[in-house]
Amino acid sequence: MQSILSRLPSPSRLCSRLAKAFAMVLVAVASVIAALPAHADFEVTDVTGRKVVLAEPARRILIDDGRYLVALSLIHPDPVSVLSAWPKDIHRIGPELYEQYRQKFPAIEQLKQAGSSAGNFSVEQVLAAEPDLAIFSLQSMPTHDEIARIEAAGVSVAIIDFFNQPLENLESGMRLLGAVTGRAEQAETFVAFRRAHLDRIAQKIAADRSPRPRVFLEPHAARTDECCVSPGRGNIGNYIELAGGENIGSAAIPSVTGTLNLEYVIATDPQVYVATGGPHMKGTNGLLIGPGYDADTVQKTLARVAARNGISQLSAVRDGHVHGVAHQLLNSPLDVLTVEVLATWIRPDLFSDIDPEKTLEELNGRFLAVPLSGLNWDSLR
Known part of the structure; x- marks a missing residue:
């Protein structure tokens, strides 16, 4: 028994070996973490200059204007799939076009109701839709206090403008929609298409x-x-x-x-x-x-x-x-x-x-x- 004990390392040497082994494990773990894809929040700026921070592309968006559905359909093959609520303002896109959306994307009928930019606003209605992002129109945006209440509940808020000054603000609105849905490249392609057509007219008029x-x-x-x-x-x-x-x-x-x-x-x-x-x-x-x-x-x-x-x-x-x-x-x-x-x-x-x-x-x-x-x-x- 004594010979066996004599062959064991001393307590101090054993601690040293354990410390080295632990250090090697830490280095290995750090190497694995470094090799993993980096994950970080991304930030977009809305038309009012507000910074909107998201951890990942939005999967449940609330919109207050049916025409934003059309905007999303320009850059996303299934625009309904990224929505949690819309105002069901069918007149803004027309019943015939709505029926075509319904036939292609039946899930549109299950979307919750959101307040229209032309109607009454309710923080409670926004939160009931459980969005991760709420997009509102500049001309009827919520008050600062209302936005604060929505954000305090964990919902991000962005403002875009297709109404007041569309020639100045619509491009940035499309880029924001692209960024928050992970379709930035598609949004940029459409913006370039629209800009080329408008510039062609503007240049002739200027001359x-x-x-x-x-x-x-x-x-x-x-x-x-x-x-x-x-x-x-x-x-x-x-x-x-x-x-x-x-x-x-x-x-x-x-x-x-x-x-x-x-x-x-x-x-x-x-x-x-x-x-x-x-x-x-x-x-x-x-x-x-x-x-x-x-x-x-x-x-x-x-x-x-x-x-x-x-x-x-x-x-x-x-x-x-x-x-x-x-x-x-x-x-x-x-x-x-x-x-x-x-x-x-x-x-x-x-x-x-x-x-x-x-x-x-x-x-x-x-x-x-x-x-x-x-x-x-x-x-x-």
């Missing part, structure tokens, strides 16, 4: 010294008896200016949108008149246009809009420059189509080579998860 035609664009024309809703300094007015026109509302409306009185419209005597409409105008005297409506319906309702008292007196109507466009093409990345049709209507002398139908074909083929169909713009014949 032209001709007087700008006066344009009256009436959103939701003839939805009520009141006349006349108009863009002011921003929103659709930006599209008119880019396309080479003079928005008659910009001189009278200091905000993004507002109302012009009929006397002002008649006095400015616009040379081009454009009405917006869509399926949400059913039951009114407004323009019915977009998926689900044939050319005869579009022509009859556009003629009815143009025949209203005061509007029928405008030079634009007398000279045959009356046009209609689906409102669903506004305040979304599909605005590239709106700008192109406006350019061909406002300055046909400059843009006879612009083909919005070809642009739509490319959007459907390269980007949109659910293709856009139907008659979305037309001129009164």
Whole structure:
């Protein structure tokens, strides 16, 4: 027994050997950890300058505008799969297009309800949807206190703008949507596509010294008896200016949108008149246009809009420059189509080579998860 004990290392030497062995284990563990893929939070900046930090791409997003679903469909093959809630504002994309989404992505029917950017806001409703990210519109964003309550519950918040200043802010909004869904490359590809089409128009207008035609664009024309809703300094007015026109509302409306009185419209005597409409105008005297409506319906309702008292007196109507466009093409990345049709209507002398139908074909083929169909713009014949 004594000989066996004599062959054992001393306690001090045993401790030394154990320490060395432990150190070797630590080195091995550190090497394994170093070889693993690095995981770190990533940060995006929203339109207000707020920093939004996410640990990974969002898997449950709440949106407050149905047109953000269309935006996601430009960069994601299954845009419904990344949503937890939407406002179910089907009128904003149109019932025909919604049905196509429902058929391709049945899960859309199971999404929870979110408050609309045009409706009442509720922190409780946001939290009930259990999102990991809530995306709100700039024009109706929650208050700082409401955002703080949402974030305190562990939900990130981002603000984007497709409405107030779309030509300035829509690109950054698309990049944010791409970043938070892990589709940054696809978002960048679409942004480059849209930018190339807009720049082509902007460059021609910048080089032209001709007087700008006066344009009256009436959103939701003839939805009520009141006349006349108009863009002011921003929103659709930006599209008119880019396309080479003079928005008659910009001189009278200091905000993004507002109302012009009929006397002002008649006095400015616009040379081009454009009405917006869509399926949400059913039951009114407004323009019915977009998926689900044939050319005869579009022509009859556009003629009815143009025949209203005061509007029928405008030079634009007398000279045959009356046009209609689906409102669903506004305040979304599909605005590239709106700008192109406006350019061909406002300055046909400059843009006879612009083909919005070809642009739509490319959007459907390269980007949109659910293709856009139907008659979305037309001129009164």
